[in-house]
Amino acid sequence: MDELEIKHNKAKKMMLWGGMISMSMTFAGLTSAYVVSSTRTDWLTKFEVPTAFAISTLLILLSSVTFFLAKKSLMVENIKRSKTLILTTFLLAVLFIYFQFTGFAEIIAQGYYFTGAESSITTSFLYVLVLLHLAHLFAGMVVLSVVYFRLLQGRYSASHTLGFELAHLFWHFLDVLWIYLYLFVLLYR
Secondary structure, X not given: OXXXXXXXXXHHHHHHHHHHHHHHHHHXXXXXXXXXXXXXXXXXXXXXXXHHHHHHHHHHHHHHHHHHHHHHHHHOOOHHHHHHHHHHHHHHHHXXXXXXXXXXXXXXXXXXXXXXXXXXXXXXXXXXXXXXXXXXXXXXXXXXXXXXXXXXXXXXXXXXXXXXHHHHHHHXXXXXXXXXXXXXXXXXX
């Protein structure tokens, strides 16, 4: 790798870090607003966090494991296994989304809506946090698709991993972000 390519790769990594820091600040602001809003008289203190969110948390953790294993497979030039693990990661992301919406259905079954006269500020915050995370997860799934198709094209190898590494880092960021949000909502009442 020549010096220009090394600088180019470092710049791409720094841009990703800048984006992830920006996303972190957005969620920090939202969770700060959640804390401030929790002092309102109409804040729900007996609200049960849906079980489906716990299941989705396990799924996203598992997806990080499969992506990690996909990267390890790439590093030893086992492209076939890497492709299988990327597809598994994508499938786990789809299941994560399914359980997120199942969680919304559980909230509605509890009698709490996200908008309208029967809504509460608590569930509205939860709705915003989860949907914003899902928007970022959708971006991660697009990235996973790109990684998969580049694997099919033979564009990654143990010595050419930049796009794969960036996707890997972003995916783990999404995982950590969800765990933070889940634990925050679960523990802060």
